[in-house]
Amino acid sequence: MKQLHKQSSANHTPSTQTTPPYSPKTLKHPRSLPRSINYILKEQRLLFILVGILIGSTFFIIQPTLSRLSPSDSHSSIPRSFSLSNRESLSNPYQVSKNYGDANKAVARIPVGIGRKRLRIVVTGGAGFVGSHLVDKLLARGDDVIVIDNFFTGRKENVMHHFGNPRFELIRHDVVEPILLEVDQIYHLACPASPVHYKYNPVKTIISLTNVMGTLNMLGLAKRIGAKFLLTSTSEVYGDPLEHPQKETYWGHVNPIGVRSCYDEGKRTAETLTMDYHRGAGVEVRIARIFNTYGPRMCLDDGRVVSNFVAQAIRKQPLTVYGDGKQTRSFQYVSDLVDGLVALMEGEHVGPFNLGNPGEFTMLELAEVVKETIDSSATIEFKPNTADDPHKRKPDISKAKELLNWEPKKSLREGLPLMVADFRNRILNDDEGKGNK
Ligand SMILES: NC(=O)c1ccc[n+]([C@@H]2O[C@H](COP(=O)([O-])OP(=O)(O)OC[C@H]3O[C@@H](n4cnc5c(N)ncnc54)[C@H](O)[C@@H]3O)[C@@H](O)[C@H]2O)c1
Numbered sequence: 001m002k003q004l005h006k007q008s009s010a011n012h013t014p015s016t017q018t019t020p021p022y023s024p025k026t027l028k029h030p031r032s033l034p035r036s037i038n039y040i041l042k043e044q045r046l047l048f049i050l051v052g053i054l055i056g057s058t059f060f061i062i063q064p065t066l067s068r069l070s071p072s073d074s075h076s077s078i079p080r081s082f083s084l085s086n087r088e089s090l091s092n093p094y095q096v097s098k099n100y101g102d103a104n105k106a107v108a109r110i111p112v113g114i115g116r117k118r119l120r121i122v123v124t125g126g127a128g129f130v131g132s133h134l135v136d137k138l139l140a141r142g143d144d145v146i147v148i149d150n151f152f153t154g155r156k157e158n159v160m161h162h163f164g165n166p167r168f169e170l171i172r173h174d175v176v177e178p179i180l181l182e183v184d185q186i187y188h189l190a191c192p193a194s195p196v197h198y199k200y201n202p203v204k205t206i207i208s209l210t211n212v213m214g215t216l217n218m219l220g221l222a223k224r225i226g227a228k229f230l231l232t233s234t235s236e237v238y239g240d241p242l243e244h245p246q247k248e249t250y251w252g253h254v255n256p257i258g259v260r261s262c263y264d265e266g267k268r269t270a271e272t273l274t275m276d277y278h279r280g281a282g283v284e285v286r287i288a289r290i291f292n293t294y295g296p297r298m299c300l301d302d303g304r305v306v307s308n309f310v311a312q313a314i315r316k317q318p319l320t321v322y323g324d325g326k327q328t329r330s331f332q333y334v335s336d337l338v339d340g341l342v343a344l345m346e347g348e349h350v351g352p353f354n355l356g357n358p359g360e361f362t363m364l365e366l367a368e369v370v371k372e373t374i375d376s377s378a379t380i381e382f383k384p385n386t387a388d389d390p391h392k393r394k395p396d397i398s399k400a401k402e403l404l405n406w407e408p409k410k411s412l413r414e415g416l417p418l419m420v421a422d423f424r425n426r427i428l429n430d431d432e433g434k435g436n437k
Pocket residue numbers: 124125126127128129130131148149150151152153154155173174175176188189190191192193194210214232233234235289290291292293294299
């Protein structure tokens with residue numbers, strides 16, 4: 001080995017001695033250029049390169065035009081922004097379902113990232129009277145809406161005009177049971193709201209927890225997923241009020257053991273739970289105290305005074321007035337309420353906020369307006385008053401005016417004919433209450 005090693009090192013020495021003097025490499029350059037050109041020209045390589053460039057540039061020129069024409073692409077970009085046609089359709093909730101296809105086309109031209117973020121929103125009780133109008137508004141402004149309803153008082157017909165809309169989902173579910181969904185906002189409306197329905201099953205109304213367990217489940221969901229939560233409470237939390245008109249600071253005058261208390265106390269408990277989740281768990285909450293509301297899609301025969309009078313006048317029956325008819329109520333049209341709920345959810349204030357129309361009517365005055373609108377020959381029938389019926393009810397809405405910049409716009413004489421048209425259609429077609437829910 002030693003010998004070998006010596007030999008190799010011995011071999012090295014003479015080779016260094018014979019190395020020619022350094023010559024610059026630039027001499028090689030003129031020879032390599034024609035060689036690479038030769039390489040490209042051989043075997044039609046140049047032709048392949050040119051064809052490749054041509055295909056590539058054609059794709060980049062044509063692709064943007066194709067994407068503008070493609071209907072599937074316009075669908076995929078709907079939600080990212082708030083289109084002009086969406087905003088226009090807010091003024092007429094009943095056009096929404098027919099227009100969403102057109103809205104999609106308009107949106108496709110708005111660049112991604114511009115405009116309002118599309119929200120996922122749950123509306124519990126969304127197949128009911130107020131809920132279905134709220135759903136119309138939320139879909140019209142471009143959000144995704146999931147309705148949860150057990151159809152106790154709600155109807156599929158109230159939302160079926162959205163069935164083809166990919167941004168709408170309907171889940172048959174009782175809020176008394178927990179549910180897990182990923183959403184940004186929860187409007188919690190699920191609750192039998194009319195005396196006929198809540199007196200029919202008072203335990204279901206309060207302990208059923210529709211008001212207690214239902215609200216608890218929805219607050220739990222809001223906490224888990226970090227969603228905003230809005231509770232639709234009621235003017236019934238003021239009971240038979242000793243203060244008039246009612247301000248949000250008034251604590252109420254409620255009979256805790258009366259026939260109406262399943263509803264009144266149920267909603268008061270729901271408010272308590274809502275505030276406890278806000279203070280204790282940091283959930284972002286809103287509370288609306290809703291006063292009497294009327295409009296299309298109200299339940300027929302639900303025992304509420306406006307729907308009673310309207311249905312009776314259309315059926316040519318006497319209008320039933322309980323007591324002397326001098327008790328007062330204020331009536332707000334449903335689109336005003338929906339605007340108030342959305343303003344509350346989007347605003348910065350927890351509430352509670354009174355949402356109602358301060359215009360005050362006695363039951364006899366309301367009966368006169370209904371007669372003027374439907375049938376001037378209608379008669380009035382007096383019956384004994386029901387227990388715990390409040391004598392006066394009128395909201396003070398100065399807090400909502402100031403902090404939400406909201407106030408109702410439609411008078412009773414403007415709103416009533418819209419409700420009458422819907423009731424007439426449903427009563428004359430007689431399509432309800434026959435198991436077609
Ligand atoms: N309309 C009014 O004048 C008025 C006044 C004050 C408060 N509110 C409140 O507004 C909300 C909506 O009232 P509305 O007039 O639309 O009543 P509604 O009866 O028409 O709607 C309530 C909806 O909730 C659903 N629901 C009831 N219990 C449920 C449960 N356990 N699980 C799932 N869904 C359930 C019903 O099927 C229905 O679709 C209610 O919370 C009510 O208390 C309404």
